[in-house]
Amino acid sequence: MEAELSDAEKGYAVYTRRTLSFYDRFVHGFSNRYIWKCPTEELLDLYREHISTNHLEVGVGTGLFLEKTLPDVELRLALLDANRDCLDFAAEKLERFRPELHQENLLEPLEIPGAGYDSIGLNYVLHCLPGRPEEKIEIVFDNLCRFLHEKGTLFGSSILSTDIQAPWLARRMMKSYNRKGIFSNENDSLGAVMEGLQSRFKTFNVEVRGCVVIFWGRGVRDGYRDRLLNP
Numbered sequence: 001m002e003a004e005l006s007d008a009e010k011g012y013a014v015y016t017r018r019t020l021s022f023y024d025r026f027v028h029g030f031s032n033r034y035i036w037k038c039p040t041e042e043l044l045d046l047y048r049e050h051i052s053t054n055h056l057e058v059g060v061g062t063g064l065f066l067e068k069t070l071p072d073v074e075l076r077l078a079l080l081d082a083n084r085d086c087l088d089f090a091a092e093k094l095e096r097f098r099p100e101l102h103q104e105n106l107l108e109p110l111e112i113p114g115a116g117y118d119s120i121g122l123n124y125v126l127h128c129l130p131g132r133p134e135e136k137i138e139i140v141f142d143n144l145c146r147f148l149h150e151k152g153t154l155f156g157s158s159i160l161s162t163d164i165q166a167p168w169l170a171r172r173m174m175k176s177y178n179r180k181g182i183f184s185n186e187n188d189s190l191g192a193v194m195e196g197l198q199s200r201f202k203t204f205n206v207e208v209r210g211c212v213v214i215f216w217g218r219g220v221r222d223g224y225r226d227r228l229l230n231p
């Protein structure tokens with residue numbers, strides 16, 4: 001008998017070598033434009049603007065955004081994901097950058113050796129994580145800010161269900177994904193993302209495109225990082 005998956009595991013167990021082989025076409029080629037109403041080009045622009053040569057990517061999927069936006073120079077790249085298939089799939093694609101791989105659950109305290117990062121990407125991950133939006137954002141942002149340089153940037157996007165105008169088909173898809181545990185965004189709101197950024201970063205921005213919030217926060221607030229590093 002197979003053991004029941006935890007809520008966190010349901011958010012990443014769906015990604016296998018097989019599903020990853022059509023993930024980019026289905027999510028970034030089709031769903032973004034026709035269901036979530038946020039063309040993938042908007043997300044690529046976010047990466048082009050904020051990715052650095054000392055980058056940590058969290059929730060890597062296939063590695064598509066890194067492949068398309070990392071500059072072809074000597075750089076430091078780390079990939080973090082709870083799912084080994086995602087790490088291996090992305091690492092093969094990004095082999096030329098010799099990425100460090102970290103298999104970790106983002107909702108637990110993270111062990112990432114070495115110096116901090118100038119940029120951290122968190123794309124389409126928050127909506128996969130279980131928990132109340134304020135709580136999961138607090139855990140994830142706190143976990144990641146420990147590894148962000150003082151002037152570094154955390155950026156990404158997530159599919160919301162509250163504070164947005166979701167078309168009928170998007171609502172249906174979200175309901176079905178939430179029932180299966182692939183998404184856990186039933187209460188995810190723009191307000192929770194803004195609050196999470198505002199309390200931690202000196203500058204931040206959020207934009208909504210269709211069902212998606214695109215966000216970045218730059219410059220960890222004085223005192224906040226010290227409290228994280230010396231609790």
Ligand SMILES: C[S@@+](CC[C@H](N)C(=O)[O-])C[C@H]1O[C@@H](n2cnc3c(N)ncnc32)[C@H](O)[C@@H]1O
Pocket residue numbers: 008011012015058059060061062063064080081082083086104105106107122123124125128129
């Ligand atoms: C929807 S995919 C997004 C992939 C990629 N960032 C993109 O935009 O195409 C979510 C990714 O987050 C990872 N993930 C989900 N829950 C996680 C968790 N609790 N800890 C670490 N990674 C997680 C999944 O394995 C998957 O790689």
